Amino acid sequence: MTVKLKVNGAVHEVDADPATPLLYVLREDLELNAAKYGCGLGQCGSCMVLVDGEATLSCVVPILALGEREITTLEGLGTVEDPAxxxxxxxxxxxxxxxxxxxxxxxxxxxxxxxxxxxxxxxxxxxxxxxxxxxxxxxxxxxxxxxxxxxxxxxxxxxxxxx
Structure with a gap:
């Protein structure tokens, strides 16, 4: 199934099962590797991203639950040349x-x-x-x-x- 996600200000279409955790899509499909796989249970925080400005554990959030919400990863905060x-x-x-x-x-x-x-x-x-x-x-x-x-x-x- 094709799912649209707004990540770091850009809309991306990904072909993934709607139950796929956001972390997997970020790392595997969008090649955004700052969020890490730690525990896979939402208990360590290594996978934290922002969803509409709120800290969110991406390893436990299925992509279907996100709709058109704004997702921000560490890569979206700043650049090497212009860090946040x-x-x-x-x-x-x-x-x-x-x-x-x-x-x-x-x-x-x-x-x-x-x-x-x-x-x-x-x-x-x-x-x-x-x-x-x-x-x-x-x-x-x-x-x-x-x-x-x-x-x-x-x-x-x-x-x-x-x-």
Whole structure:
């Protein structure tokens, strides 16, 4: 069956079973590989994307449930030449160790910052509660999200596509 999805501002037609999880379509059909397969059960956050600006676990959402909703992946936030504030902050503060969880962390943080430009540390922790990191870079991740908040408040270019 052909399903239309709006991803990173562009409409894509994919030939897939409507029950296929969004993660598989993103990675296999659209070759957008930032969202990672972690647990496949919606428990680790590695597959996080934004759907209409809300953090969404793409491994458990069937493509049929998305309709014409706007899907944003990490690739849709910025580019190597022009990264979004959240991407710049994670790079600046070296908030990644192995990097596997980082795309999901950034997407959860992006959703938070879109609805709350100046979150408290507790609000950041709450927003990341579905994202697991086993490398121990939690303090750098928190610092990077605070830095992105500062950058966005100071007028750094914000996410052009999501929410």
């Amino acid at each position: 504030p959240i991407q710049s902050a994670f790079i600046e503060l070296q908030a990644a160790q192995c990097g596997y969880c980082i795309p999901g962390m950034m997407m959860s943080a992006q959703a938070l910052l879109q609805r709350n430009a100046s979150p408290s540390d507790q609000e950041i922790r709450d927003a990341l509660r579905t994202n697991l990191c086993r490398c121990g870079t939690h303090m750098r991740i928190l610092a990077a999200i605070r830095r992105a908040s500062e950058m966005m408040s100071a007028g750094a270019p914000s996410n052009r596509r999501a929410g």
